[in-house]
Amino acid sequence: MNHDHLRILLEIARHGNFSGVAKQRNMDPSSISRVVRTVESELGVRLFHRTTRHVTLTEAGAAYLTQVSDLLDAIDAAGDRIKELGTNVGGMLRVTASVAFGQACLVPLLPEFLESWPDIQLELILADANLDIVAERIDLALRLSPRMDRNFVRVKWFDSAYKVCASPHYLASHGPIRSPADLSHHPCVLFGLPNPQADWLLRDSAGNVVHVSIKPRVCVSNGLAQRELALAGTGPALLPAWLAATDLAAGRLVDLLPDHTATPSDFDGAAWLLYPNRTLLPAKTRALVDFLKSRARPEWSHISPKRNLSSRG
Known part of the structure; x- marks a missing residue:
């Protein structure tokens, strides 16, 4: 049954005529x-x-509209409650990201x-496997891969960058690394199982790209x-800037090739905020999305510290 039709019936019962309702609704x-x-x-x-002058309820009409009135009141109350949930920044917020x-x-x-x-309660699920956002009732997923279902909205959080890093201790005992070609002579710490990222791409300031095949010492x-x-x-590692930033700033790691941009796959990587494609985004999710966008740190996207002399020997 059309809810608006039912509301019209209730208005007719209150006005006692059709013309008053028509005038109020600007209808014929x-x-x-x-x-x-x-x-x-x-x-x-x-x-x-x-x-010709009056409209009154029949016995059946009075009984019917009494129940209809209660039903519409309940529908309105449910709608108000949902609107309140949609605008009130509170409730359970389920978020997932890799570890x-x-x-x-x-x-x-x-x-x-x-x-x-x-008023927000947070459930944070850290898992290296991409969870099913719908099945797991995830409100917001943080992802590093651009390959995403069109049924989800994705918002870029920040552009990602990689740095070729090693500890000062490693460089002191194994010699300097001055160019991408030098990496092929050093056993490295590789990421990714069962298929470790053993091929690195490095691009210099002129846009020249060098492909380097890496010899693994450890794969994790x-x-x-x-x-x-x-x-x-243990050896050099290709680390995302967001993971290496603190250690590079503190000198615990050295940026071996600061004049190069590095990547294990492509140079257009980014971190993404992913959520279900809803017409009305819950206020709690919007609050976290806006907050994270305002707190992205520049060093997560790019780090250009002065080259540590220990990297040259």
Whole structure:
């Protein structure tokens, strides 16, 4: 049953005529009459007694509209509640990210976000496998891959960059790395199992791209483990800037080729905020998306510290 038709019936019962309702709704009185005939035909009963001056409810009409009134009140209350949930920044917010990415970029920002929005309860799922956003009821996913389903909205968080890094201890004992070609002589710490990223692309300031085949010393499936091994002096590693930034700034890692842009696959990588394609985005999700966009750190996209002399020997 058309809800607006039911509201028209209630208005007729209150006004006692068709013309008042037609005037209030800026409709032709004949349109109001058609609504009444349509509903009565669907129900198979007469709802109103009609005279030239007055319209009154029949017994069936009074019984029907009493229940309809309660039903429409409940529908309006449900709508108000949903609108409140949509505009109120609160409730459970389920977020997912890979382990290393979440630890490095998301977790440090969460205390400020949660302090700003005290009515939000957060469930953070760190997993290196991409979770099914719909099945797992995920409100927001942080992803590093551009390959995403069209049914989801993606918002770029920041452009990603990679740095070829090693510890000062490793360089002191294994000699300098002055060019991309030097990397082929050093056993490196590679990311990715079962298919480690053994081919690195490096591009200089003139746009020249060099393809380097890397000899692995260790292959790991987790970025945090790769970083720890690089810090321990196991070998050079190709680390995302967002993972290496703090250690590079502190001198615990050295940017071996600061004049080059590096990548394991392509030079247009980015971090993305991904959420279900909804017409009305819940306020809690919008709050986190806006917050994260405002807190992206420049060093996650690019780092250009002065070359540490230990990288040249």
